[in-house]
Amino acid sequence: MDEGIVWLTIFVLSVFVGIEVISKVSSTLHTPLMSGANAIHGVILLGAVLVTGTTDSTLALVVGLVAIVLATVNMVGGFVVTDRMLQMFTRKKPAPRKGADV
Amino acid sequence: MPTWVQLVYLLCAVGFILALKGLSGPRTARAGNLIGAAAAVVACALPFFYVEGLDHIPLILLAIVVGTVGGVFGARKVQMTQMPQMVALFNGVGGGAAALVALLELEHMVDGVTPGFDLAATAFTIVVGSISFSGSLITFAKLQELMTSRPVVFPGLPVVFGALVLGALALSVLVVTDASVPLGVVLCLVGLAFGVLLVLPVGGADVPIVISLLNAFTGLTVAAGGYILANTVLLVGGTLVGASGTFLTLLMARAMGRSVANILFGALKGGSTLGAGEASDRPVKSAGPEDIAILLAYASRVIIVPGYGLAVAQAQHTLRELVDLLIARGAKVDYAIHPVAGRMPGHMNVLLAEAQVPYEQLVEMDDINGEFKHTDVVLVVGANDVVNPAAKTTPGAPIYGMPILNADEAEQIVFMKRSMRPGFAGIENELLFDPKTTLLFGDAKDSLGKLLKAVETL
Numbered sequence: 001m002d003e004g005i006v007w008l009t010i011f012v013l014s015v016f017v018g019i020e021v022i023s024k025v026s027s028t029l030h031t032p033l034m035s036g037a038n039a040i041h042g043v044i045l046l047g048a049v050l051v052t053g054t055t056d057s058t059l060a061l062v063v064g065l066v067a068i069v070l071a072t073v074n075m076v077g078g079f080v081v082t083d084r085m086l087q088m089f090t091r092k093k094p095a096p097r098k099g100a101d102v
Numbered sequence: 103m104p105t106w107v108q109l110v111y112l113l114c115a116v117g118f119i120l121a122l123k124g125l126s127g128p129r130t131a132r133a134g135n136l137i138g139a140a141a142a143v144v145a146c147a148l149p150f151f152y153v154e155g156l157d158h159i160p161l162i163l164l165a166i167v168v169g170t171v172g173g174v175f176g177a178r179k180v181q182m183t184q185m186p187q188m189v190a191l192f193n194g195v196g197g198g199a200a201a202l203v204a205l206l207e208l209e210h211m212v213d214g215v216t217p218g219f220d221l222a223a224t225a226f227t228i229v230v231g232s233i234s235f236s237g238s239l240i241t242f243a244k245l246q247e248l249m250t251s252r253p254v255v256f257p258g259l260p261v262v263f264g265a266l267v268l269g270a271l272a273l274s275v276l277v278v279t280d281a282s283v284p285l286g287v288v289l290c291l292v293g294l295a296f297g298v299l300l301v302l303p304v305g306g307a308d309v310p311i312v313i314s315l316l317n318a319f320t321g322l323t324v325a326a327g328g329y330i331l332a333n334t335v336l337l338v339g340g341t342l343v344g345a346s347g348t349f350l351t352l353l354m355a356r357a358m359g360r361s362v363a364n365i366l367f368g369a370l371k372g373g374s375t376l377g378a379g380e381a382s383d384r385p386v387k388s389a390g391p392e393d394i395a396i397l398l399a400y401a402s403r404v405i406i407v408p409g410y411g412l413a414v415a416q417a418q419h420t421l422r423e424l425v426d427l428l429i430a431r432g433a434k435v436d437y438a439i440h441p442v443a444g445r446m447p448g449h450m451n452v453l454l455a456e457a458q459v460p461y462e463q464l465v466e467m468d469d470i471n472g473e474f475k476h477t478d479v480v481l482v483v484g485a486n487d488v489v490n491p492a493a494k495t496t497p498g499a500p501i502y503g504m505p506i507l508n509a510d511e512a513e514q515i516v517f518m519k520r521s522m523r524p525g526f527a528g529i530e531n532e533l534l535f536d537p538k539t540t541l542l543f544g545d546a547k548d549s550l551g552k553l554l555k556a557v558e559t560l
Binding site: 004007010011014015016017018019021022023024025026027028029030031032033034035036037038039040041042043044045046047048049050051052053054055056057060061063064065066067068069070071072073074075076077078079080081082083084085086087088089 | 114118119121122123125126127128131132134135136138139142145146148149150153155156157158159161162165166168169170172173174176177178180182185186188189192193195196198199200202203205206207209210219313314317320321323324325327328329331333334335336337338339340341342343344345346347349350353354357439441446447448449451452455456461464466
């Protein structure tokens with residue numbers, strides 16, 4: 001099989017999986033879901049590491065390092081902020097009526 | 103690439119699928135996010151173990167440390183009210199990174215014989231990554247109120263816009279026929295300009311939809327990057343985000359009763375997302391906290407409509423105390439959550455969860471809309487557009503068609519407002535002038551504190 005076709009197959013199947021897995025999300029979770037998906041595309045860090053590690057020009061190295069910083073911010077910040085949001089959903093018990101939260 | 107590496111990449115791709123699946127259910131969401139994080143970390147660590155002759159490792163690790171510190175700092179410091187712009191910012195830098203990676207790959211392609219399809223994917227990544235970067239920065243500026251949140255349009259904008267589209271296409275074709283880095287840089291600049299012009303005409307209330315759309319864009323650029331680098335985990339991860347992000351954008355737009363095309367280009371077609379944006383001087387009925395306290399204290403059914411203003415005033419905790427008190431006095435009290443309450447879908451749930459409001463008291467719009475006619479008092483705190491009847495009655499209004507909470511059907515409506523300034527959508531709310539409506543002016547936290555005291559003495 002042509003290699004291009006293999007890539008196309010992966011792409012098309014991923015599109016359907018992507019839509020299918022989130023099709024039942026309630027609007028309550030739209031914000032954390034968007035934020036979590038946002039963090040997942042931070043995996044471009046992998047691409048940034050690959051191109052930066054195989055370059056030998058100084059300019060390209062600098063550009064690559066900038067890309068690594070940006071991608072890391074996207075990935076790490078994204079997952080941490082999503083976790084912070086979701087932490088609040090999992091708290092089960094209502095707080096005492098007059099708590100220390102004043 | 104060794105087989106074991108490919109298998110680990112496959113596991114990471116499955117991890118991303120499980121992450122999205124988990125994130126779409128309330129009980130599994132946190133675990134889903136952690137699975138996604140683990141998969142991403144493993145995927146990004148792999149090159150250090152299998153790529154032969156990977157150079158500059160100390161510098162790369164340093165850059166990762168810098169990014170991690172920045173990301174964690176931003177994510178921990180951000181207030182929950184500012185969450186949407188934080189997501190926008192994280193998304194933008196991701197898009198920027200993808201564009202830079204593609205530019206660097208273009209440099210590699212210049213020397214060798216590269217198939218046209220690789221070059222097309224590279225051009226796509228450069229353009230769309232740049233759009234995502236600059237577009238996200240503008241959405242950040244709008245939500246952070248570094249610039250006006252109103253739509254910005256100028257004469258000739260559609261022409262400039264069209265010229266940029268044609269320019270981007272022509273440049274992309276050039277890049278495909280003749281790979282050259284300077285051309286790639288120009289393409290990048292065109293993309294940046296395009297992103298700015300794409301978001302400028304979008305009104306503040308619609309900006310969150312655009313964040314979601316740009317998020318999907320970045321996903322697709324990462325997928326294209328995966329194709330260029332022949333890396334499955336980038337391709338699958340990027341495509342998943344691109345597809346689910348697009349679907350989520352449509353879901354959000356539907357919750358607001360708008361089409362995505364209308365949100366993006368409405369202002370271009372003649373200012374349909376423009377509002378009056380001015381306070382009117384028509385007479386309204388206002389009252390002090392003591393009077394409102396009596397209304398609330400003797401009501402048996404109360405519905406609270408919380409809005410972004412509540413969160414800005416940091417009054418969620420005081421509101422919860424008031425609600426707890428009313429419940430203790432025997433009233434039935436719920437919070438009516440509009441799908442887009444806050445700044446984006448689900449934002450209000452996060453904000454109230456932070457104030458430890460029990461999940462069961464948050465009722466979604468469709469489940470509570472029938473209840474308003476049997477309700478004694480509706481207390482609207484810092485919300486406006488989500489109860490604006492103009493969404494049903496005024497076809498020209500920017501929010502026309504958006505489903506709203508039927509607060510107008512209640513016996514009494516109490517608005518807590520700082521001023522007569524219109525809501526985020528910039529249009530006047532007829533409900534404020536309704537004879538059933540009473541206004542309580544002042545800072546939400548301050549007023550709620552006074553209400554709480556007054557109810558306690560009754």
